[in-house]
Amino acid sequence: MNKKFLYILGGLIIIIFGRGFFLFQEEKDEPLEITDISDFEDSGGSVEVVPILEDGTEIAFPDLDREVFFAENTPDDYRIKMEENIRSLQDELKKNNRYLDGWINLGLHYKEIGDYKGAEEAWLYAGFIGPAQSVSFGNLGVLYGYYIHDNEKAEKYLLKAIEISPKDLYLYQQAADFFREGLRDPVKERKILEDAIANASTEADAEHFRVQLEEL
Numbered sequence: 001m002n003k004k005f006l007y008i009l010g011g012l013i014i015i016i017f018g019r020g021f022f023l024f025q026e027e028k029d030e031p032l033e034i035t036d037i038s039d040f041e042d043s044g045g046s047v048e049v050v051p052i053l054e055d056g057t058e059i060a061f062p063d064l065d066r067e068v069f070f071a072e073n074t075p076d077d078y079r080i081k082m083e084e085n086i087r088s089l090q091d092e093l094k095k096n097n098r099y100l101d102g103w104i105n106l107g108l109h110y111k112e113i114g115d116y117k118g119a120e121e122a123w124l125y126a127g128f129i130g131p132a133q134s135v136s137f138g139n140l141g142v143l144y145g146y147y148i149h150d151n152e153k154a155e156k157y158l159l160k161a162i163e164i165s166p167k168d169l170y171l172y173q174q175a176a177d178f179f180r181e182g183l184r185d186p187v188k189e190r191k192i193l194e195d196a197i198a199n200a201s202t203e204a205d206a207e208h209f210r211v212q213l214e215e216l
Helices: 038-042 076-095 100-112 116-129 135-148 151-164 169-181 186-199 203-214
Strands: 004-009 012-017 020-025 032-034 048-051
Touching (some): 100 135, 116 135, 135 151, 135 169, 151 186, 186 203
Antiparallel strands (some): 004 048, 020 032
16 A cells, blocks of 8 residues: 655645545645655755545654663663664664664664553654554554553554454454543443454453443
8 A cells, every 4th residue: 555645845745545646735636746745845845744544543753863861760781782772773763764674673672671662652753664563553552552641542552453363363352441440431341352252263352342231
């Protein structure tokens, strides 16, 4: 599937699908196809590039020079190890910003040190370059639900992860736990457990969710 970028240049909106550029003026409906955004930059204009998820959500490009910070009581050996790991991942991503596992791992490192904003940005960008994988979306659901405390986004991304990978049963468990512990919504918990049973590939897996369903 083609990736979509939104370019904003003065009063112009430029949308890129794959290798083509389409320029829209506010007064006109018809697009003008162009081939190189540098034509605008060479003319002295400034260009803002905004990556957009498939659902239309505009996200930020993660800052790969982001400061690494720790709580005051963090042990020195842990601090040194984590900062080395984060800087190494940042350097790899500067060389190849389409390194999907790198973005997912960077988000995990940010989350571990308590930098939830950094984790959010890394996983959203992972979702932009890898919309067919569910890991970053499931991670976002947990992050929003238990750490950032945005229940609406938590539910959105937990369910999106399941939509992408309906046979990955751990995603149903993540959602069921959140509906029970975060939302305290037995109706949504029951629905997700029933969906998990329907998608279970073994009787043992199905029984795991039946037990939880019976406890509601």
